[in-house]
Amino acid sequence: MTNLKFKEYLNTKYQLVSDNIKSTSKNKASWLEYTGYAEHRKYVSLNPGNHKVVRFLTIDCDHPNYDEFPGSFPKPLCTVIDRDSHRHHHVFELKTPVLTDINAKWKPKRLLATVERGFIYQLGGDTKFTNTLSKNPWNKEAWSTIWYPDFKPLELKECLTWYEEEKIKKSANDNEEFAVSGHGRHVDLFDYVRHLAYRNYFGAWNSDDSIVYSTAYQFNATFYEPLPDCDVRSTCKSIIKFMNERYTGSNSEPYARKTPTVSDKLEILKSAIRDVQSQGELYNATHLAEMTGFPRQTVSRLLKKI
The missing domain is CATH 1.10.340.50 (Endonuclease III; domain 1)
Known part of the structure; x- marks a missing residue:
């Protein structure tokens, strides 16, 4: 795995980078940089800083046992180690990247967050790590990196076995809180x-x-x-x-909800059209899509029914 090339493997134009996030003499700073120049930075966002897509999951461990994994735990892509303290980052690659934008589906995001918590617990990771900047595996001057040739990209559903809810709850009680960070x-x-x-x-x-x-x-x-x-x-x-x-709950059924019917959507669209016309303005499908929150194609289709 050591022949992986930084620029080709990450395959993005920019990376979020830093050289001094642990510095006591300088202010913390991070910035976007062309991937070709980012290879030699100490810290890098393996998930591009300007894209809310998670392809790599990093577990930050503040203990020296970088080569200890429980049972048949999946091997990471690599482990990046501080030569002095042996504190380290385990970097796992996901088989299917997860979109974490607010408009993305919440089920994959919950799955990612659950697996992340399970991995933190199993590996003794830092619960307060935000998974933004990782130790750069390609920076040979700053760190030592172990690449695992037998690693396989993670299928998140298969990793749920490592999330032990009761033990994590017990850990939270013993340590006052299991801090929520990361995803x-x-x-x-x-x-x-x-x-x-x-x-x-x-x-x-x-x-x-x-x-x-x-x-x-x-x-x-x-x-x-x-x-x-x-x-x-x-x-x-x-x-x-x-x-x-979309919410149609009641005091007796607070979680009841429905998908709007075609007639519901038509009424919402007609109301939006009346609002535009009352102001003496022209409208089109794009404008109405912004007002109603419906996809433009849906608006175009509904306009034919009015």
């Missing part, structure tokens, strides 16, 4: 806020979006490494959009 932050924020929104929708939450935002920001502040404000806002917008367009 689990997005999932936990989304689930926490949306379930509160479902339960309280027929109270104040259905008329005051600010409650959704304030709740999300308060919960985000409990993370060791809070999510950026833009991610919190995107999560809130996704929840509010769902509540306004």
